[in-house]
Amino acid sequence: MVPRNTLIKTTAIVLGIALTTLGGAAGASADPTASAPSLRINEIETDGSPDWVELINFSADPLDASGYVLTGSLNGFSVTLPANTVLPAGGVYVASGTQFPALKLKKGDTLTVLAADGTTRIDAQTWGDTHLSTSGLNSAGELVHLDIKTPGELNPGQGGDGTPVDDSYSAISINEVTSESDTYELFNSGDTDLDVADWLQNDSSHTPSALDAPNGTVVPAHGFLTLNSNQGLSKDGDAVRLYLSDGTTLVDEIVWTGMDAQPGSLSRCGDGSENWLHTERDSFGESNATACSGRIIDLSGGAVPCQTEPASDLGAEQPGGLTWPGSQDWKVADNQCQFTSAVSGQDVSGLDIDPNDPDVMWAVKNKNHVYRLIKDGDRWVKDPADGWAEGKDLVFPGATDPTASQPDTESITVGPDGFLYVTTERDNKNKSVALDSVLRFDPNEAGGILHPTAQWNVTADLAGVIDPAIKDDANLGFEGITWVPDAALTASGFVDESTGRAYDPSDYEGHGDGLFFLALEKNGNLYAYALSGDGASAHRIATVTTGMPRIAEVQWDADNDRLWAVADDSVGGSVTVLKADAGGFAVDRVYNRPTGLANLNLEGFALAPDSTCVDGVKQVVRSDDGNNGGHSLWAGTVSCDLGFVDHIDASVTLSSASVTAGGTIDVFASGLTPGAAYAVVLHSDPITLGTATADATGRLALTRVTVPASVPAGAHTVTVSAAVDPSTVIASAPLTVTAAATAPGTSGAGSRGSLAATGADAPVGLVTFALLLGAVGAGLTGISRRRSA
Structure with missing residues (x-):
């Protein structure tokens, strides 16, 4: 298949207009x-x-x-x-x-x-x-x-008289096609419905002619329109090309050769992206997301030899998620059928980029096998050196036969000692019994089998969460593991829940210099453990709530002092980032799955370090515990500067410490959850002054807020609360209200009515935060450190 997306934009820039600087x-x-x-x-x-x-x-x-x-x-x-x-x-x-x-x-x-x-x-x-x-x-x-800089000149597509050229058609793309019924689908990525009634279409050899439109000719905003090809489409290779009414302006095209666009369809995964796959099912008239999450047929024709089960536990994304802050169009990052082993087919459950070498990544299968991968261009391939060419088997302590001893190895992290720490949730030879543990392996051990140097079995510690009487609970255990240094925890005032005091590493002799955070699939929580070096004890220090109902992976981001908690298809592939807060970890922000990444069973997640940043982005890899067209690794990018702010307490700042009844003030708050809605209320008699949404840095602004003329003079308080929980005050600042002057023959400021206007949600940039923090009458304030751009 040779898919292309060709977009020709017409511009009309009238010469002679006075362009001035x-x-x-x-x-x-x-x-x-x-x-x-x-x-x-x-x-x-x-x-x-x-x-x-x-x-x-x-x-x-x-x-x-x-x-x-x-x-x-x-x-x-x-x-x-x-x-x-x-x-x-x-x-x-x-x-x-x-x-x-x-x-x-x-x-x-x-x-x-x-x-x-x-x-x-x-x-x-x-x-x-x-x-x-x-x-x-x-x-x-x-x-x-813009592809080119045009300072002092009009931008491409702007007419010389200031009237924009209509290139709204650029929002339309061919999204799906099948030769089985000679059908194709258009997708509108724009915010406006578009009528394509006078557009033309052809295949690989005919002249463009009128559309065959049995479902009408309007492509709704962010919606789909199914059309019939006006020429038959060949199963051995053909094309669908779409033109404007002039018959020469090409809007989009899809070309395939030497294969059949059936059964199912050639589909963009996700909608409107450049990632074309041959999906086993079609999805005309709706998003391709579900089809792309199912079985994929080899684009070269025939069946994929290592195709395993598709994702089946498809769920919605975590509510309140932000757009993924990086590339939306993710690419295959492994060779086809790269991860088949003697015990299981193609899949990868856990990933970790080696902290000592960003060009090395460890990948573990849940069928007791581990690979050492090295970066080769845009792909991660098996390391052929030192006996790692086909990976190595993993066994339980004392075992020698990997076919008889099969730890269900779900995730992996590299410890500070260079050893591999791998979680299990059961023994695959006894699948109905939970066995939640951590195994430690020396990656330098010779031979094709790695034998654990220690095992920490914490199954009993999960009593009341994982029920041994419930068979399915055995498959809902530890799915993720990461190591967090003690220095980062003590610096943030991390609380040891077992003592109720600040975490003191000296209380746990022999545990090393950090804690292991384990991700439990069943409830979406993280459990922090101090693991003794000899495997004799595992002491739970804390439980962290991620807010997600299920979890598949966790990664410590040392560059930003953050935990990344990752969900699979059961929560739509969402990612929650947590920061140190109030002696524990709290949700900093939630990101949606990239739009170009299908909702696969994405259990593994590896985040490259900032040292690899190029042009402001770095690589992120996710792995499929299954596969999509014989591939299990998918790679994209994330911004190296996500605007993270170190821990600050929520605070409220007012533009003035006092206001006359009927007058206005500006209200600013910081230290909030980005993207969350908040209510600003005047007390003692509660009066809602307005609502606003915190920006990406956790700040909000309500400007020109009117204090009702009916508010009595005296001491009052302005509070900020989550809009969904207005009874819980997050931060507050004092405000003195003074009586309005009363002119002769009037009834005072209150004669204009009570609440004349409420605060308007305004960008924080209207007044700089530096000025606000020094304003007269500043309320509770926090000190923040923003990472440089």
Whole structure:
């Protein structure tokens, strides 16, 4: 198969329009407008030398932007545009760090344009954990990555008169095709319904002609439309090509050769991505996600020799998840049928990148086999050296025959001693009995079998959680393991739940210099253990709740002092990141599975170290305890700067310590859960002043909040609570309300009514956090350290 996605965009840039930068703007002669309803941020460069921002005037008249203010939320800058800054109709203006040295933008930042009064918001752009190098408005007015930088010029697709060119068709892609019924499907990734009634289609050899559209011609926003090919599609190779009404502008195409696009379909996994697979079932009219999570047929034709069972426990993602902060289109990262062994077929249950060598990764199967993998381009392949060419068998203590002794080895981590620590949840020769333990192996042992140097059996410690009388519980034990250094735990005030005091490593002689955190599938919890060096004891120090109902893996992120808790298909492949908090670990944020990664039985998770970062991203690998087309490793990227903030207590800051009844204040809070909704309430008689959602750094802002005129003078409190639990106060700050002055013949400020307006959810960048922390009347505040961009 040779799939391609060819998109030809037409642009109409009219020559001769007055494009101005700072030097040319002063020469405009027409009367500029007094307001700026059509001023937009047109282009942003955050990774340049210097950074720069371009504004555009979409109105039909010149616009005077003199005195306008640009602010950035993370670096806290505020720059004012000079006098005679006039943008002609359809013209642009560039503000750069050369002219304004304070203008420096970061990943996850918010850029805001304010009117000359310094408070009226004109436009703002917020972006995720990536540098915008360079990004700008497309013809639809959306901020997107631009292939070329155009400071001082209109962006590609913008007409010379300021009118965007219509390239909305670029949201349409061919998403699925089958030669069995000569059918194909369109997917609309945009936010607007699109009518394709006058579009044309052909196959590999015919002239484009009208669509065969038995289901109508409208492709709904983020939806699907099934069409029939207007020519028959050959099972030995063919094509579907889609054109605009001109018959020459190619919207998309799919070409396959030497194979049959049946049974099932050729499908994009996920929808709209570049990852084409031959799915055993079709999914016309709906997302390909379920089909892509099922059996995959070899694209070269015929059956995959090592195909095992597809994912079957498909569940929804963890609620409240954020978009995966990296590549959405994940790629195969192993050779086909690479992990078959004498005991089991193709699958991988656990992964760990060696902390001593980022080009080495350990992979364990749940059928007692381990591989040492080395990086080879975009793939991880079996290390041919030192007897590792086909991996090595794992056995229980005292055993020598790997066919008779079969620990159900679910996960793996490299300890500080260089040994391999592997979890078991049962003996595969006695599958109905739980056996939750940790085995330690010396990877340098010669021969094809690794014999454990120690075993810590903690099955009894899980009494009341894993029920030995329930057969299925034997398959719901420890699925993940990672090692966390004592230094990181004591620095965060980690509490030893067995003593009720701060964790003291000296209490556990011989345990080494860290704890092992084990992930229990049944309840989604992590259990921290001090393991004695001789295998004689395992003392539980703490239990960590991840918030997920099931869990398949856990990884310690030493670069960010975070735990990554990973779910398989039963929770939609979600990932929860936990940070040190209040003597334990609390949810920092939840990420959804990348859209281009099918909801497979993804049990293994390996996170590369920051030392491997290139262009701001690093590799993440997930493994399938099964396989998809004979492949079990899938690789993508994650941003190296996720905007993590070290532990801070939630705090509230007010713009003033006092306010007159009927007046307004600004409320700011930090140390919150990113993406969560919060209520801001005035006490003692509870009055909700507004609600807002915390941004990616755990901050929120409510600006120009009106304190009702009916509030009595005196001492009050402003509180922040989770919107779902308003009774539990997270943070608060005192506020003094003073009586409003009463003019003769009036009834005072209260005559205007009680709650005239509630707070509006505003970007934190409207007022820099540095100013807020020093504001008069600051409430409870926290000290945070943000990792540099």
